Amino acid sequence: MPFANFKMPEAALTKAQKEDLVHKTTQMFVDYFGEGVRPHTMVLIEEVPDGGYGRADEVFILPDAYRAKDSA
Template sequence: MPFANVKVPAGTLTPESKKKLQDAVVDAFTGVYGDRARSNTLVILEEVHDDGWCLGGTILNQDVLGRS
């Protein structure tokens, strides 16, 4: 069973855009494995809250990323 765990910043996607992203991941696996993979592909979309990311020892948050 193909499996993808996609992590995105919390609060950045609407329910519609989450569905679009999940469908795109399923389509990508199907493009590689063929149609047999479509019904067996598991996609978990995890929303990571501010300060839940770290890059090179630096906590990534709104202040560091410059977004509001």
């Protein structure tokens, strides 16, 4: 069973962008392994809250300019 796990800042993607990521990731696995993997492919998108990730002693907060803009 192919499995993809994406971790990204909370509010970085809209619902539509997450759905697109699931579809494109599934299609990538199908292109690589064949159509038989489609029903068994799992794509998990985990959203990490602001301040819940960092690098080199720097804690990250997602700037407003990078937050998803829902059209709804």
